[in-house]
Amino acid sequence: MSLLIYAESEQGKIKKMAYEVASYASSIAKQMGTDVTAVTINAENPETLGQYGVNKVLNVKDSNLNTFNEESYVSVIAKAADESGANILVVSQSANAKYLAPGLSIELEAGYASNVVALPQTEDGFTVKRNVFTNKAFGIAEINTNNKIIGLSNNAYGLHENPVTAEIVDFSPEFENSGIEVESVDKNTDKVSIADAEVVVSAGRGLKGPENWEMVEDLADVLGAATACSKPVSDMGWRPHGEHVGQTGKPVASNLYIAIGISGAIQHLAGINASKTKVVINTDEEAPFFKAADYGIVGDAFEVVPQLIEKLKEFKAANA
């Protein structure tokens, strides 16, 4: 019995969430007295996975895999599972991993549990704790198949160093060519995505109009944060849909979530609840967000946010 992780990379660099998946898998491996193998696709720094307990890397290099596609990637990762002999596969819950994992579960005849937030328990069957009802509850689910896939929620386990030397092995499996053509990719590479962000700055109707978003962007710049918005704001077309966070939008599990002029509808709060520290800035002290937040300022965003930007700049300069 051993574990395989799919360690995602972006432009050749292993992503932070891959190190989190490695940390999680190496902790399971320790419990079970086994090893962790990783499969990487066109990564330039696979050896760094050793820092988080990965013993061996199946390093796939193929220019046909430069752009992500579900069909070929499923095929490659399934071959890596065969090669490593692993029966537990751990993936992140990035958009690409969520796209891949269901297909992999059919390919590997594995039970797949998504949105997992804690280490598995093995005393009474193999069970995992999952986020359900958009963070309003947890469910304990049993995976009763021999092969298992765990989708680890972003930021649920954290990074835990466990340095070992990772053996890097070239791996060139045959794979299916995708029947889906990627026509174009429109990705803002100088801005951090909501899924990858440590800090998310989010704003709502309290900002009164799309022309007032400059201060939100400025605050996000100072913090190296991703920008997000509430549902009404995206429905009115003030901001793109990709920024809508909440139950029907994107989930957020950042370290810090700052909500500006967002009242805190139940659907919004559910979507951002997995964030560690929540700050609310709102003129209405009765806004439901104050019940969900750790820190709150009752005040006008147009006065508070510019001050916050200035003070944060001073703080960053002093702590640089």
Place this chain on the structure above:
Amino acid sequence: MKILVCISHVPDTTSKINFTDNDSAFDTNGVQFIINPNDEFGLTRAMWFKEKQGASVDIVTVGEKDVEPTMRKCLAIGADKAIRVDAKPNDAFQVAKELADVAKNGDYNLIIAGRESIDYNGGMVPGMLAKLIGAHFINTCVSLEIDGDNATAVREIDGGKETLSCKLPLVIGGQKGLVEEKDLRIPNMRGIMMARKKPLEVKTPISDETKVSFKTFSKPAPKGEVKLISADNIDELINLLHNEAKAI
């Protein structure tokens, strides 16, 4: 074009979440059920194809009899036929397998599902279904155009979007963007009357095999009180975020 829309019957987004039977099942007491929002965007897009390009639209739900009002609502919105697979949905694989059987037998070339259901948030069924029937799969789909046998779709990725094209048959995991919120349809009286006469077939499940099943549920521990900071004292907020929360 033959379209199948997979519909999940879920608690309204404002529902209080409670559990019953020793925390082993969701407490449906007093809960209003709706069409899963991600599925409703897909259903509305399917209606657009039907009206603008000519297509038949069937819907399918895996569930017991209590899901039928939600299915009738889909018929009232304009779907032609409804198929209910008479099984309690316990597991994504079990559901995907039933849907795959319906999809294969019906010879559909476009299957629209939602990215995830808003109850258990698994996000697993559409991708499994696609693999089981050997169709292409596009997840987190925010735009879909069909021209003959060719599909062009936009997929939301972390930090952007990607435009994809492929041949049918295709399964999508859809979401908002397929149509806008304002495009969603409220059934009118005529639609509701017609829905009563439309076929709702009940199908016997082909299998009861599950791979992953929920044992118990719990709710997160209640949160502590918010710390209020004066709007004139931003330094204090920065201090707390740095020293107490260690968030900056």
